[in-house]
Amino acid sequence: MSCTNAPSVLPKIGKWMFKSDAPLVLRPRADLDMIKWGLKFLRNCTTARAEVNCVNMLRLGLYSRERFAAIMNETGVAHDQGKSGILHIFSTEEDFTHAKEHNDFQAKFGCEQRVLTREEVYAMEPSFQYSDRVIVGGIHSFMDETGDPYLFCNALAKVATERYGVKFEFGVNIKEIHSQDMMITGVETDKGRVVADGYVMAMGSYSAPILRQVGIKVPIYPMKGYSITINANEFCPHMSLTDGTHKIVYSRLGGRLRVAGTAEFAGYNQSINEKRITPIVAAAKKLFPKADWEQDIFKWGCIRPQTPDGPPILGPTPFRNLFLNTGHGTLGWTQAAGSAAIVADIMEGKKPGIMMQGLTLERYM
Numbered sequence: 029m030s031c032t033n034a035p036s037v038l039p040k041i042g043k044w045m046f047k048s049d050a051p052l053v054l055r056p057r058a059d060l061d062m063i064k065w066g067l068k069f070l071r072n073c074t075t076a077r078a079e080v081n082c083v084n085m086l087r088l089g090l091y092s093r094e095r096f097a098a099i100m101n102e103t104g105v106a107h108d109q110g111k112s113g114i115l116h117i118f119s120t121e122e123d124f125t126h127a128k129e130h131n132d133f134q135a136k137f138g139c140e141q142r143v144l145t146r147e148e149v150y151a152m153e154p155s156f157q158y159s160d161r162v163i164v165g166g167i168h169s170f171m172d173e174t175g176d177p178y179l180f181c182n183a184l185a186k187v188a189t190e191r192y193g194v195k196f197e198f199g200v201n202i203k204e205i206h207s208q209d210m211m212i213t214g215v216e217t218d219k220g221r222v223v224a225d226g227y228v229m230a231m232g233s234y235s236a237p238i239l240r241q242v243g244i245k246v247p248i249y250p251m252k253g254y255s256i257t258i259n260a261n262e263f264c265p266h267m268s269l270t271d272g273t274h275k276i277v278y279s280r281l282g283g284r285l286r287v288a289g290t291a292e293f294a295g296y297n298q299s300i301n302e303k304r305i306t307p308i309v310a311a312a313k314k315l316f317p318k319a320d321w322e323q324d325i326f327k328w329g330c331i332r333p334q335t336p337d338g339p340p341i342l343g344p345t346p347f348r349n350l351f352l353n354t355g356h357g358t359l360g361w362t363q364a365a366g367s368a369a370i371v372a373d374i375m376e377g378k379k380p381g382i383m384m385q386g387l388t389l390e391r392y393m
Contacts, residue, residue, distance in 0.1 A: 059295060061236070065249040068336035079133065081338040084386035085359070086137050088339065091382045092366025093171070099365055105183035108282040112267040113170040115144075115153055117163050119273040124165045127272055131167055142168045155265050158318045167272075174268040176281045177361040205241045212242070212350050226349045226375050232333040233296065235354040246341055247392060248355045250296055250331035254304045255288035256312070257281075257326040263318035276311050285319065287312045291358075300329040332357050342367055343374050343388045351375055352389060 072081060100109075118124035131141050149166040150156050156163060188194035197219070204216040214223045229235050233250035258264075264285045269278040276289035289308045292301070305327050313321055333355050335341065340355040340363060353371045356363050370380045370387075 062249055062293060062295070065247055065336050068247055072337045077337065080386065082134070083137055084339045085363075086134060086139055087382055088363050088366050088387060089359070090138055091369075092363045093173075095365035095369045095381075096173075099184070103184065103187050105180060105187060107175040107177075107180035107183060108284075110174040110268060110280060113168055114172045114174065114268045114270055115149065116167040116169065116270045116272050117149060117156075118165055119162045119271075121164055123273045127167055140171060142170060144168055153265055153267060153269065155263055155316060158263055159315050160317075161315050172268075174279055174281070180361075202238060205238065207242050207347060210347050212347055226351065228351050228353055228371060228375075229345075230353040232354060232360075233331045235333060235352070242347065242350075244345055244347075244389075245392075246352070246355065246389065247336050248333045248341070249293065249336075251334040251357065252290075252292040252294055252298070252304075252329055252331050253288060253358065254290050254292075254300070254308060254327070254329050255286055256305065256308055257284055257286045257328070258320065258323055259283060260285040261318075261320050264316055271311070271315070274311050276308060278312070278315075285316075296331060298329060298331055300327055304329075332360070334358075337386075337391075339387050340367060341387070341389050341392075342370050343380075343384060345389060 072078065099105075116127060118127055128143055131143060134141070144152065144166040146163055146165055149163055152166075152168065185194075185196060189196065201218045202215055203218060205212060206214045206216065206221075212227045214221050215227065229239060231238060233248060236246050236248045239246055260280065260283055265278055265280055268280050270276075271278070274289070276287060279286040279288070287308055289311070290304045292304055294301075309321075309325065312319070334357040335355040338357065340357075340359075341352045343352060345352060351371050351374060353367050356367070366382070370382070370384070373380045
């Protein structure tokens with residue numbers, strides 16, 4: 029599990045600011061929230077802090093995988109699940125060496141992966157034989173699984189509704205949060221007031237502005253990501269990949285190939301910037317030139333709730349009946365099952381399944 033604010037990122041930021049195809053696009057803006065977030069981000073770009081943050085995220089990730097398996101055993105929801113792991117590839121010896129060092133570090137905490145030679149990478153994913161991209165080696169995260177979060181969430185919502193009587197309300201906008209004596213007393217929406225015993229803030233990037241209504245400040249800033257999806261043919265990868273040099277992810281979802289990349293800090297603007305899509309398509313064409321690139325390409329952009337140190341913010345707040353489950357950045361689905369179990373346990377007065385150090389609001393207070 030990589031860290032966005034690893035020390036190796038710091039010297040590259042200045043160069044990336046002026047490149048249209050950079051994996052991290054950080055545009056200078058007259059945005060006080062972004063400036064404050066950026067300063068916190070830079071403070072975490074040290075070896076010591078990066079290691080601590082990675083250990084915290086790894087602990088949550090491993091627990092989440094355990095809880096996800098339990099959900100699958102109970103529900104068996106279909107979501108184009110892939111169990112062949114994730115293959116990380118590298119085009120330079122420098123990137124490969126850094127990845128192997130990071131792999132050794134993660135192995136100390138129970139994250140087992142296998143380092144592969146160039147020949148072993150090509151044997152594992154034969155579609156590379158049609159590409160002229162340089163691949164010097166790879167790492168196989170054989171413990172990982174992949175799938176389509178959209179299919180999973182819809183299928184799980186159906187189970188929750190039919191089996192447990194959960195009621196979902198869509199298209200509801202929050203207008204105001206009411207509180208008294210450090211208790212949330214209700215949420216005013218455009219469809220009426222909602223009153224409950226407990227409340228969970230899980231609104232992604234919009235958690236920060238809404239929490240400010242009750243005086244809670246969380247350093248979450250929207251990081252826009254882009255992806256494309258095409259129908260896969262026999263020349264597309266048969267497993268999910270991460271291009272560690274170009275910071276692009278290839279997810280094989282049944283008969284589809286999804287390609288995602290670029291982290292752009294542009295506020296809450298969710299429009300699709302074609303300049304961000306172009307390098308993703310170009311990189312994918314170079315790696316898989318015989319994929320069907322004449323078909324219509326589905327383009328998508330979203331804003332991800334990124335904390336400056338990496339881990340999400342889970343658990344209690346100064347309000348006795350308000351809890352947080354937000355700030356997961358690009359790892360929302362990876363950490364979802366574990367995060368949900370933790371927050372549910374805390375709400376019920378139970379001890380969470382893992383240590384909460386570095387995962388709560390307390391680290392910012």
